[in-house]
Amino acid sequence: MEQFDELELTQKIYQLLVIEEIYLQPGLTVGEFAKKLGVQARIVTQILDNLYGHSFKELTNMYRIEYAKERIEEGFLDSYTLEALGQEAGFSSRTTFFNVFKKEIGICPSEYWKKYLAQAA
Structure with missing residues (x-):
């Protein structure tokens, strides 16, 4: 299984969503978001579900x-x-x-x- 630091990834997610407002990009996909974070899309999906209880699209x-x-x-x-x-x-x-x-x-x-x-x- 691929190794990643959950705290660091959580901070990067916050940075992209809250500071950089990446959600303003029309058509943004979980794949593009994951690429910016340097992890696979399934990891982003898993983290968002665990942290926020929402899918990427919902969030x-x-x-x-x-x-x-x-x-x-x-x-x-x-x-x-x-x-x-x-x-x-x-x-x-x-x-x-x-x-x-x-x-x-x-x-x-x-x-x-x-x-x-x-x-x-």
């Missing part, structure tokens, strides 16, 4: 939705479309962005924006 989508929420709250939608927000957050299509947003937050992005504006007023 990147969660980070993308948090990013989108922050951008909404910063006023991104005052100047840009929801499609532009989805693209900037790393989603490859409007449909995927809307579906994942609704699954994670419980409402669609435009409803979230309206609620945010109403609370901010």
Whole structure:
């Protein structure tokens, strides 16, 4: 079995996700992510499941939705479309962005924006 340092790998995962925001790359695969970490994809899958209890896709989508929420709250939608927000957050299509947003937050992005504006007023 291939040797790797779990703590070091955990730190690298944090670095890529939180500091470098690699999840913003549209079409990012677990294979590409693993290559950046210098390990096989199955190891990344195993670590993410153990650490976060989520698959790579679930985890990147969660980070993308948090990013989108922050951008909404910063006023991104005052100047840009929801499609532009989805693209900037790393989603490859409007449909995927809307579906994942609704699954994670419980409402669609435009409803979230309206609620945010109403609370901010």
